[in-house]
Amino acid sequence: MASILTPPSEAVDREVAAAISGGGRDARGLAFQTLLLLAMLMALGVLVWLLYSVIDGALPVFSERSLGDFLQGKLSGSPARFGVAQGIIGSFWILVFVAVFSFPLGVASAIYLEEYAADNRFSRLVNVLVRNLAGVPAVVYGLLGLFLFKGLLGGLTGGSSLISAGLTMAILVLPVVIITSAEAIRAVPQPLREGGYGLGATRWEVIKTQVLPYAAPGILTGTVLSFARALGEAAPLLIIGTATGLLTASGGSVMETLRGKYTAMPMLVYVATKRPAEKWLPLASAAALVLLVVLLVANTAAILARNHFEKRRS
């Protein structure tokens, strides 16, 4: 009995392994592992190389100017004065639109699909449709934004304005929010709901007190993904159009800001690459670096919030 329970010594282990593999060293196994390791190192290398080349490209800017100067600078035709302040503000407003429109609408749709809709042909069709829409290219969303928000509703939105860009981004990330929230809600154990109903709670009470708190970490992860997408996506902005030359701050009310011209972080990167390379390429890299840092901060904040909810769940 004891001899079975005590683990065999390593020498025995080796002996058995050698007997099974025919005594020789497993050369092909080693080759296989090396191949996998190489592939993985390449994937790892790609990112390190990405980061390195962005930082390396951006260094000339930060050696000539202070970081604060670059962060406070405005869109400008002169490389010495070009900065990202307006891009950060524009990207911030786009995120506000995403948070205000896609988040409630997307989570509510997910609740509808998972908790309210009967499992019939219509709801299955909607599910498939939403899934496919998450793959529709951003440039198509941009086209729609151009014709709907800049064209048809141009009087309301002010043309190539923050409203047009923000609403287009909100529609762009809507399927992502719906899918990830629906997955999170589907993962809520059924007994939690049944317990709620058994105590006489209404459906909304069950959703509010059981389903949503349990699904919150998953929903937040989806929000992080959609925010990252909205921050980094350039195609719809390219099509709707942003300020490229000079952008004077209107300095009016919030509504005037929203209806006015704007620019956003990915567009600053693009604008800088379109100008003579030797002076502007470092600026493009610097703007890309700022974009990456902003993304990192946003992701970290969301991950912290997710951890907070996860702790509360357990």
Next chain:
Amino acid sequence: MTAPTELIPTTSARTDDTSAPADATVPRRRRRGAAAAPPAEVLPPMDEQPRRPRSLSTRDRVELVVAATSGLMASWLLCTVMDWTAPLTFAIWALIWFLAASYLMGRDRTSAVVATDRMVTTLIWVSGMVAVAVLVWMVGYVFIKGIGVINAEFFASDMGSVGPLDEGGGLVHALVGTMQQIAIATVIAVPIAILTAVYLHEIKGKLSVPVRFVVDAMSGLPSIVAGLIVFTIWVNEGNGFSGAAAGVALSIMMIPIVTRTAEEILRTIDDGLRESALALGAPQWRSVVQVVLPTARSGLITASILGVARAIGETAPVLLTAFGNSSMNWNPFSGPQSNLPLFIWQLLREPNDAQVARAWGGALVLMLLVLVLFVIARAIGARGDRLRGGK
């Protein structure tokens, strides 16, 4: 007054005579007992009788209709008085009035809890419908705007010798560009991604944790940054724009997607298969190559197709690497090349309805291409599930 089906059958002791016979589930003896119960006047009023949760009584329906009608009228009145013409404003005020009226009536008759539940149901239903309607409308709109220019010539000619006002022209140069660039990106990304996924899930070595972090970080990488990097170290170093540069930039976008999906697929493979292979004396590489990978094949194909579907629509990175071209360029290794997103982008910027119409045609082709890829991915994935389940 109330339809019998709205009563809970097992509590029929409290129901009146008219509903009892309709309840087929109630045993006969109890139904007789119900018939012998005190006369109808003694029963509590209808609203206090037990009801199936979430069912609507006639009175509920009347209330909803009243709330809806009053909402429409009040909103119409408000819009007329204030001279608002936007349909959206009308809809929003009607919805607000409807919600408030139905809540107040519901609370008056039942309780705040029930009324809140009903109000939230309406709200969630409306938001779900709005979101779905926006997305459906989008597909329909692209289809309607794009279908006009789709004909055989659209797929057979390029824009090289087509003036802005000419008839004809097409996107064959963009299709060729897309295919070559995607092929290059796939050749680079798919092997790296799938082998990485195998390492992450099968070997589970020491590097798994940092690599998974890297893959997650890469999937949040803005696409324009991927383009910028290839632009900085390849295009701008004297090599010029080319389809191959675009392929490299797109492969950076593909690697994280394919890796993550492939890892999910490997996770679904039954551990029993691996253990059987190991128990038969197969070394790990043999178990992976001959058992795990063949079993996961359809799933891995699905993962690759999803990566392709994402890369095919990226605009920002190809703009900085392939640049775009209005005529055919068969050689992906030199000279600017077009692809579908660039085709759309270039034509859209021209102040000319014929060109913009072609852009919509390009958008339709691109969207259909992605949808077809998704359908293929789904079909292959479903077949793989059937094969695995059938064993």
